[in-house]
Amino acid sequence: MKINIRNCNNIDHGEIEIKENTLNIKHAINGTGKSTIAKAIAASVNDYKNKSKELLQLRPYKLREDKDAVPVVEGCEAVQNFLIFDEKYINEVAFQADELVKGSFDIFIRGEDYERGILEIEAMTSQMKNTLNGDEEISGLLADFEEIITAFGREVKHGIHASSAMSQAFKGGNNVANIPEGLEPFKKFIQNDNNYKWVSWQHQGAPFMDMGSDCPYCATDATEKKEIIKKVSDVYKPKAIENLNKIVIAFQHLEQYFSEETRKRITGFITKIDGYTDDESNYLLEIKEQIARLRERFIAARSLGFSSLKDVDKVLNAIKNQVIDLSNFPYLKSEATQAKADIVNKELEKLQEIAGNLQGKVAKQKLLIRKLIEEHGEKINQFLRNAGYNYHVFLKEEASGEYRLKLEPNDIIGEVTEVKSRLSFGERNAFALVLFMFQALKEKADLIILDDPISSFDKNKKYAIMDMLFSKGKSSLSGKTVLMLSHDFEPVVDLIHHHRDRFESLSACFLENKQGHLIEKTIERKDIQTFVDINTSNLADQIHALHKVIYLRRYFEVINRKNLAFDVLSSVLHKRERPQIYEQREIESGVFELVLRDLTDEEFASGTAEIVGHIHDFDYDKLYALSSVNAEMKKLYLDTTSNYEKLHIYRMIFDEKAVATSNVIAKFINQSFHIENDYIYQLNPRSYQMVPQYVIDECDKAINEIQ
Template sequence: MIEITLKNCNSIDDGKITIINNGLNIKYGINGTGKSTIAKAILYTVEQPDNLKLLTQFKYKDGDSLPLVSGIDDIKSIMIFDENYINNFIFKKDEIIENSFDIFIKNDSYIKTEKEIDDFISGIKDEFEKNKELDELITNLNVISTSFGKKSTLKGIAKSSKFYKGLSKGNNLSEVPSEVIEYEKFIKNKKNTQWITWQSKGNEYLEIDNCCPFCTGDISSKTSKISKISEIYEPKSFEFLVNILDMLSEYGDYFNPSSREKLKSITQSRTNITKEEELVLKEVKDQIDIIIDKLISLKRLNHVSFTNDVKVNDKIKQLEINLDLLSHFKSERVENVISGLNNSLNEIKNKVNELQKKVGIHKNNIKKLVNKNKVDINNFLINAGYKYNVYFDDNANIKLKHIDSDLSITNGNQHLSYGEKNAFSMLLFMYECIAKNPDLIVLDDPISSFDKNKKYAIMKKLFNDKNSLKDKTVLMLTHDFEPIVDFFKIKKTNNIKNQAHLISTRKGLMEENKINEEDILTFMDVCDLNIERNENIIIKIIYLRRKHDAMNKQDNAYQLLSSVIHKRNEPQFKCDGELRPMLDPEIERAQEQIRNSIPNFNYKECIEIVSNDQVMIELFNNAKNDYEKLQLFRIITKLENVNNNVLHKYINETFHIENDHISQLDPHKYNLVPDFIIDECESIIKNK
């Protein structure tokens, strides 16, 4: 059991609540009790200790007494459902909730099978870890591939590629044309590309004067030769040519000797690329991209690689790098680097049947989870009266659609009502809790926005179904009494650890009072119990009149009791909003009926009591519970000269609200009246 103590938190000066582990703990309280404060205090203490100061009471804003929460050291993780969760709940375009795969599919069984598959193919991963040349091979092959352009065409390599542009006019670097032979040392220098670019940019100064812009020497006889360099060596094409030659020089041993010579011949040619040469370059480009794709796929190989419908044997075959069929790269250097990968693939092939079995189990588990979760959620939606269905796409992401359409809803915030959004938020919060399994789950007034049928459907889904929060440690803070009636009286849960308490705060002191099954009474039982329990006849009259009111039985007895409460010297009968004097036979029958419950009832004696303010005020001050004080206050003041509209509204609602409630808590045992209401009543009575 967890005992949580709160001090100096908002309206709570001091208080304690208990939480039973692995059970539902309902804390029922009226508005203003401090339920949200409890939720925030626990959340801040576990996850955001610095934020606990946000609950500092106004009387302590100078920092004298900071909020303090104790007793939750063993709670390391917490999830809370409140307004913030609902407001932050975003229906994404591709799925209802982020990480739906992790929430609905990635359970312990999934993780176990996932690891078993990864263990089967671990040899591939080990090969990449121990053979660093594999990553180097991928990097270098990408450099070579880039020279051939992004993608080959049907007839050859892309015209925009470095290879094509660099050789568009042939190789004029290995053999410098006679027209510019005197610049050969510059052209063949290691910094030749920079020089060509510099020389090309300098041409724009030739029109200024016939002298050299550096030495001012006469260059009128050399102007045509200087301009010729830019004609023969266009800077960008020249740069591409140099890059290609450098690439072949550095990575030439990746190619087999025959292919290397072919490429050398193509790059040394003085003329542009022929159609036959284009076909060779296309073959090289296509083969190098196949090898890169296979290497990257092998590096990324894991359980996910086998989730599609492809057979394991076919998948392994697709990943093998067969250099006999990729002849341009059948070189000693490439074979040495990839041999370990192919050996690992062969080892997997020897166990392919066992791996296929694991993959099959994995796929079936995913399919079962998808179907089960889909059915569970859709059954709830039907039972709760929502006209929506969910489904899972090929990636097991959960999506939403209306029952009248096959189209996925991509903007749930726009289409769903506030209540529908709350229901989905609550439902998916449950699944998220199941997936993350926190130490404590807090529900802060989770069902107040739903009607009674939906409340029961949601509570049943949350705590009674097999795949639910049943047997998890849950703190539910609510001002709804229906869940307690449903789960502790009518359709009791099968978890004996579940418990309910009324929490109330009086003068800053919060306390909880356990609610047992026998404490959940019909309003008739509440009235009978207090008529029998009380000694004072006016209190008895209050409860008996409430009982007749709840039964909608406005007979003679009801009329006579009402006349007492309204201090009428002569009994009156109210019918269709009009009052008339009660007839003697009516009074006689009424008194006889009332005396079955209150044997010593006498109308005139009761009128004398209720008409005596001093006696009634003493009765008010000595009342044993706040509910009775409220009813006595109404008799004393008749709500005349009471200018507090909130007080008016609360007392009138309390006077009649029992009609809407089948079950009640005994007000003698459970305090359900807010502090400020009683304080105001006491203040008015004191000054009367």
């Protein structure tokens, strides 16, 4: 697909091609607009799908007043599902508090095969679960069980927790059923279903009783009743009353499920005028324990499936262990409880008949999970070994039955916590990239975008990552539609030049941004050369002799041949009327300094003879004459199409004088930019604009001042 981009940040217009089922590497120097391309495509897809206006956020600042000049991206309308690796992914998706990547269970385990196996097991246990989940009385029973259990609060060594709802409501007796003396006039309010709201209202008005003799509720004289009114607030607390109501109702709902003896004792307890004794406290705790155990049995039966069967040796025994025998629950032994237990037990009997088949399905599912864990774990750990990271990962099963990806050092036992803060910047990026790959495979993204993914890594780690991501095989991004934007040239060298046989479906291009115009140029294997080869090729081209001087001098420098020919070439570039050479001269005993002296005629002839072997039309005097006339040098500069060559002509014209308005730009122009130092292999600067356009724009300003 061909993507047309207009009016997006620093891209005025341009077109790039993304080949489907191919790794599309787009190499570009910083400032070209790589991240803008990623953001523009993402915003365009989101806008198309969600009717949003994300793309408007990329409107260039220079066009803020032009309402007609809106950002436009065309050509990616077919993309429905994309995934981007960038800083946002690292910060928001990777390195969660309890796992290496958000949703690691879904990414590594829950696939089509896993879901199919779960469905097969669910189909065999669904009748029982549907029966139990569809019984409203059982649902109500479990809700009341939960209300009672919760009321006891946190367990303590002795008795009932003092701050629990049970203790707050009944420690002093049931003062709702047993209204204290003097408060009888308030009976209909205290024993109302919404009594806790009335008590709360009382508490809110109580402080106003001290403002005078009038009642704060009805504004009549309340002098004689003030103490009685205050007593309501002293005796009754809104939260305690609310808890008491809930617990009483829950116990009343459960009456039919208690044994006769238990029912009588509970009824006496919840209506008792005094608080409970230690013996009564222990009795209540015994009831709570049986309620909790029976509740667990019902819940286990309602959720019987792979999670509850995967750790048992024999499914048949596990099913038999779920049978409810009320002789083990004496406080809950009643006809009503037995009726509900019978529902569970009958369904369990049906399951016993197919236990063998069910065990086979469970075993098959366990085998699948083990296989997935081993495959994914080994894939990631092999990468960690190859890249030299002293860690390994493993999938750890949680209590929920899901698995989470964890990290552990090779030399220390125990998972790494707070992973994000413990790993280095490069380690975080590497882990995040690998996790991103598995997520992209899982989500089957139509388009996968990598925004400058590996520039922060060492050379050996870069290749290990690229091999992990793109080598041939189904467990990599090979054969997927991938857009990789990178200012790093090494991936291009590794994938296109060195190891082409290990990777398939590759495409590489160079992106140039020339004053807002985005230009794409293909990179073939033949375009990736050593700088020695590039110099040799350029010297053979029909280019100006001064450009050849630039390449030949650099060629001698690279091969460390700083001889007389090198000195002659250097003299040309430094605009010396006579060719000169640096030599050490003793200025006083034991003290030397470098000084320039003219070459002898013999030295000049020797150096020139070697140069002519490479530059047939080399003429020192003509080149010096040219370099001495700024107007002629300006013309050569303007006629030159290579930014690299322009930069050298600029340096010659201004003889390394800092004429740029920015000190940073000036240093870049005069000293810093030596593309040939970056890599053994590179692109020919005559064919690919490796010098940033903003640097050339700065040079142009000074050149245009020359008359």
